[in-house]
Amino acid sequence: MEENIKNLNMFLSDLEVMTVKLQNYHWYVTGKGFFITHEKLEEYYEEMREQIDEIAEHILSKGYKPLANMKDFLQNSEIQEAQNEKIKSLEIIKNIIKDLETLKKQAIKIKQEADNKSDYETSAMMDDYLKNYSKKLWMLNECLK
Ligand SMILES: [Fe+2]
Numbered sequence: 001m002e003e004n005i006k007n008l009n010m011f012l013s014d015l016e017v018m019t020v021k022l023q024n025y026h027w028y029v030t031g032k033g034f035f036i037t038h039e040k041l042e043e044y045y046e047e048m049r050e051q052i053d054e055i056a057e058h059i060l061s062k063g064y065k066p067l068a069n070m071k072d073f074l075q076n077s078e079i080q081e082a083q084n085e086k087i088k089s090l091e092i093i094k095n096i097i098k099d100l101e102t103l104k105k106q107a108i109k110i111k112q113e114a115d116n117k118s119d120y121e122t123s124a125m126m127d128d129y130l131k132n133y134s135k136k137l138w139m140l141n142e143c144l145k
Contacts, residue, residue: 033089
C-alpha cells in the first residue's frame with residue numbers, strides 16, 4: 001500500500017477515536033462551563049464525522065481500502081481514549097488541545113507527502129483540516145487564559 005494511503009488510514013483512525021472521545025467528554029463534562037463545553041463538543045464531533053466520511057471516500061476514490069472497524073481504528077490511532085469518568089471543562093480543553101496538535105501533525109505529514117507526489121487533491125484536503133484545527137486551537141488556548 002502506498003505510504004500516503006497508510007497515513008490517511010492512520011489519520012482516519014485518529015479521527016474515529018477522537019469523535020468517541022469528544023462524545024465521552026460531551027457526556028462526562030462536569031462543573032463550571034458545563035453548558036458551553038457540552039454544546040461545543042457536540043459541534044466538534046459532528047464536524048469530525050464529516051471529515052471521517054470525506055477521508056474514507058477519498059481513499060476509496062483512489063482505489064484503496066479505508067479502515068472501517070473499531071479494532072483497526074484503535075490499533076492505528078495515536079489518540080488515547082478517555083475514561084468513563086466525570087471530568088472538568090478545563091481538563092477537557094487541555095486534553096483536546098494536545099489531541100488537536102497530534103491531528104495537525106498528522107495532517108502536515110500527509111500534506112507534505114502528497115505534495116511530493118503531486119497529489120493535489122489530498123494536499124488541498126489537508127489544508128482545510130489544518131485551518132479547521134488551527135482555529136480550534138486558537139480558541140481553546142484562549143479559554144485557558
Ligand atoms: Fe448529546
